[in-house]
Amino acid sequence: MFSVKTDNNLLSREMKQTPETRKISVEASSNDSSAPVRILFWNVNNKDLTREVCALADATVADIVILNENAIPSTSTLRALRTSVSADFHLPNSLSEKRFHCFCRNPKLDMEEIHLGNRISVRNLWLGKNKTLLVLLHGLDMRNHDDAARQSFAQSVATEIGFVKGDKGTGKVLVLGDFNMNPYDRGMNIPAGLNAMMTRACTVRGCRHYTGEDYDFYYNPMWGLFGDNTQGPAGTVYDTSDQGPYGWNMVDQIVVHHSLVPLFKDVKILTQAGETSLMTKSGRPDTNSVSDHFPILASFNGGVS
Amino acid sequence: MSSFWPSGLEISDTQSPITILETAREEWETKSDGVLTLVLQQATSQEHNAMIVVHAKHIPSNRTATLFSVIHRLKAPYPATIQPMNEDLPNSLKREYYKPGIGEIGIPSLQGLQGRTITNAWVSDTPTEFRDKLAKAFNLSVTKTAILSLAATDSSNIADEPEQQTEGQAPEE
Numbered sequence: 370m371f372s373v374k375t376d377n378n379l380l381s382r383e384m385k386q387t388p389e390t391r392k393i394s395v396e397a398s399s400n401d402s403s404a405p406v407r408i409l410f411w412n413v414n415n416k417d418l419t420r421e422v423c424a425l426a427d428a429t430v431a432d433i434v435i436l437n438e439n440a441i442p443s444t445s446t447l448r449a450l451r452t453s454v455s456a457d458f459h460l461p462n463s464l465s466e467k468r469f470h471c472f473c474r475n476p477k478l479d480m481e482e483i484h485l486g487n488r489i490s491v492r493n494l495w496l497g498k499n500k501t502l503l504v505l506l507h508g509l510d511m512r513n514h515d516d517a518a519r520q521s522f523a524q525s526v527a528t529e530i531g532f533v534k535g536d537k538g539t540g541k542v543l544v545l546g547d548f549n550m551n552p553y554d555r556g557m558n559i560p561a562g563l564n565a566m567m568t569r570a571c572t573v574r575g576c577r578h579y580t581g582e583d584y585d586f587y588y589n590p591m592w593g594l595f596g597d598n599t600q601g602p603a604g605t606v607y608d609t610s611d612q613g614p615y616g617w618n619m620v621d622q623i624v625v626h627h628s629l630v631p632l633f634k635d636v637k638i639l640t641q642a643g644e645t646s647l648m649t650k651s652g653r654p655d656t657n658s659v660s661d662h663f664p665i666l667a668s669f670n671g672g673v674s
Numbered sequence: 675m676s677s678f679w680p681s682g683l684e685i686s687d688t689q690s691p692i693t694i695l696e697t698a699r700e701e702w703e704t705k706s707d708g709v710l711t712l713v714l715q716q717a718t719s720q721e722h723n724a725m726i727v728v729h730a731k732h733i734p735s736n737r738t739a740t741l742f743s744v745i746h747r748l749k750a751p752y753p754a755t756i757q758p759m760n761e762d763l764p765n766s767l768k769r770e771y772y773k774p775g776i777g778e779i780g781i782p783s784l785q786g787l788q789g790r791t792i793t794n795a796w797v798s799d800t801p802t803e804f805r806d807k808l809a810k811a812f813n814l815s816v817t818k819t820a821i822l823s824l825a826a827t828d829s830s831n832i833a834d835e836p837e838q839q840t841e842g843q844a845p846e847e
Binding site: 524529537 | 720736737740824
């Protein structure tokens with residue numbers, strides 16, 4: 370029998386620790402306007418992982434839960450979240466539910482879909498008083514699309530984001546999702562692509578001038594989670610086929626527009642959903658029982674206005 | 675008697691894709707009573723061709739959806755090709771789809787040994803042809819559903835449904 374706690378006022382909560390998991394400390398509930406805004410993203414690999422999703426949402430006190438490749442109806446997941454975690458969860462208005470199932474605990478964050486594009490969904494998100502565009506992205510898969518195709522796709526996404534920024538009147542953008550690219554792939558770095566840099570300091574200048582045009586910098590914090598010298602796993606997907614020659618891949622990412630870097634708190638790769646481990650004994654995603662992707666949790670200061 | 679005039683060519687009709695799309699935008703605004711319009715975003719493709727990305731906009735809500743893009747060379751409006759959005763639907767929801775026979779399922783290692791001609795059905799050489807294909811692009815299932823989604827007001831919540839369980843109870847396994 371599965372059960373999770375439903376106490377929204379719990380002030381401090383720790384996830385179960387294993388040697389390869391990092392301690393997740395949660396300072397306050399999602400109703401506290403000074404608390405960070407927490408966004409949970411997970412590619413659930415077309416499986417019914419409702420139990421694990423609820424456990425994650427509960428343990429992390431996530432304000433927003435975004436599922437990619439969720440095979441079950443969003444209303445079923447919503448019902449489970451409302452029953453097991455918080456009755457405040459709702460489905461923000463959306464134009465389509467093909468790729469992303471999005472659940473929000475606080476209506477002040479908004480999260481309404483304001484643009485539907487080619488493998489992207491743009492949501493209106495309020496981080497404090499900052500009107501922000503949260504771009505949810507599902508990149509072209511590595512098995513069926515080569516590097517050139519994925520780079521071309523990254524450029525088309527950047528073009529589309531440019532349109533949305535102009536049309537909605539804000540340049541404050543977060544891009545979150547299963548990019549199917551690593552932070553070092555060309556589409557992530559070229560100016561006409563996502564132009565995402567390795568450190569906060571790299572983005573201080575604001576933009577890169579290239580062939581007569583200015584391209585806004587983004588900060589990619591996923592760089593800081595690679596390899597053995599960090600807590601937790603070395604990536605979000607483990608693959609040693611010809612699509613993944615490095616072993617670990619960091620395809621689940623968040624990139625932050627330079628204007629929002631001061632609000633960015635941190636991002637973590639999660640390996641535990643309540644009592645359920647999401648990884649195998651060797652520390653890799655448990656593809657058979659759970660998903661081939663680890664979830665990520667991004668936190669932003671600024672709270673709810 | 676043979677005709678040496680290129681078929682389908684009218685020299686009085688030299689409208690570029692962007693001009694034709696602007697006409698389409700006016701028609702959209704008229705037929706939707708000003709509720710829907712097209713936004714034409716001009717950009718450059720990765721291959722340094724001219725690209726027009728066509729977005730639909732629901733004016734009352736300011737919501738938008740990308741429909742397709744049109745690509746042509748920088749200083750030559752034709753040939754122009756329309757790139758529709760991928761129809762990301764399961765086969766059961768598609769009006770029509772192609773199912774290869776057993777004999778057509780290729781062995782990956784043997785693919786590429788023989789050359790084959792790929793036909794791009796979305797390329798237009800003339801304004802007349804472009805208008806025809808543009809009308810088809812607007813009538814694609816993926817385009818129409820995007821437009822309808824824009825215009826619909828959705829509140830797909832279960833807030834009004836009676837709860838099966840009270841908060842704190844575990845869901846059935």
